[in-house]
Amino acid sequence: MQPRRTARELALLSLSQLSGNKEKVASQQMSNLIMAAIRTLTSEVRETLEVAAAEVQRGSDRLLTSETRASDVSSAKAMLSDAIELTQAAINRLGTAVELPEFVQMANQHEVRAYALEILSTVNSKRTEIDDLLTEAMVDWQLNRLPKIDRDILRIAVGEIMFLGVPDSPAINEAVELAKKYSDEEGRKFINGVLRRVTEKLKTKSRT
Template sequence: MQARRIARELALLSLSQISSDPKKINSQRIQELVVESVRTLAEEARDNLETAAAELQRGDSQLLNSQTRAGNIDSARAMVQEAITLAQTAINRLGGAIELPEFIQLANQTEVRAYTMEIITRFHAERETVDKLLNDILVDWNLDRLATLDRDLLRIATTEMMFLGVPNRVAINEAVELAKRYSNEDGHKFINGILRKVTDAIHGSETHVSG
């Protein structure tokens, strides 16, 4: 896992909890929120492990029932299929839980914390500019009406492209990957489409200025 990828995820988990009032934003409060985000992820890992264990136990019971209680081949097949589904779900949960300890360890690194704070503080310094650009692109929609995670993903990526020198392709790809993890089924497509329009707008603005 790359340090900046972890930093973006921490920024995403922290951004919505920070006051929009610049006077109430300070480095100590941001650090506190980052710590809270890491703690939340640790709790999520524990919950996933407990849920996975319960699903594996249910799957084991279904396999046993298919051998001892099934009245016919169809009911036995259904029990086995349910056991397989439970096992697959448990494996997926375990995969996420296994990744989190590495995430948490990296999240405590100075480089990660520093870039997380840079994203958050720079966004709040440039919030009016970032939000205006996004609202202009959304046209018949409003930034404040978007799901919180989608809105914050757009804000983070736009801030990185406009003010932190992150290449457009990198910022978009990272935002899309986070959307696949945190947004709804089609969220990553929406994020990708809007951010591509953001790059066009930024490029158009730069061309206009240079011309």
């Protein structure tokens, strides 16, 4: 696995867990980054399973109170189907948590830590500029309404494009790969569309 891809994933998973203080971010050890990433995944798994359990309960209640009306049965099946998908997503994220220390060990640790911290420092210190650009690029949507993981994928990609010298296409492709792993199909398409509008806006600004 490429060190930068590993670093990007590590930054994504630890972003919400670490202090925004630049000096504190720069002093983080690899073990701290891994633990922060595992805490994020554990939290995501717990929240997803809670939602799945609620969907199962709603579907069960709908079936129990139904008088076998087709609409009620169909609704209950949809709820149970959603619950199964959510449970599968939770299992996938739990699997990632188990694999995380292994794939970090396989990479060049110094390079992984250095780039992960560079991403974290950039996103934290340039948060206002990054969020302003993302807000401009969104159509009929608000950044704070996005799932946390989708929001952080967008922030990392924009931070890399604006401040870390990563070309548009590779940055978007890497963000989409992260979305495939940590978001859903709708989130992946949304992230791809927003980032393409971001790059168009940046090109327009550079010409003026």
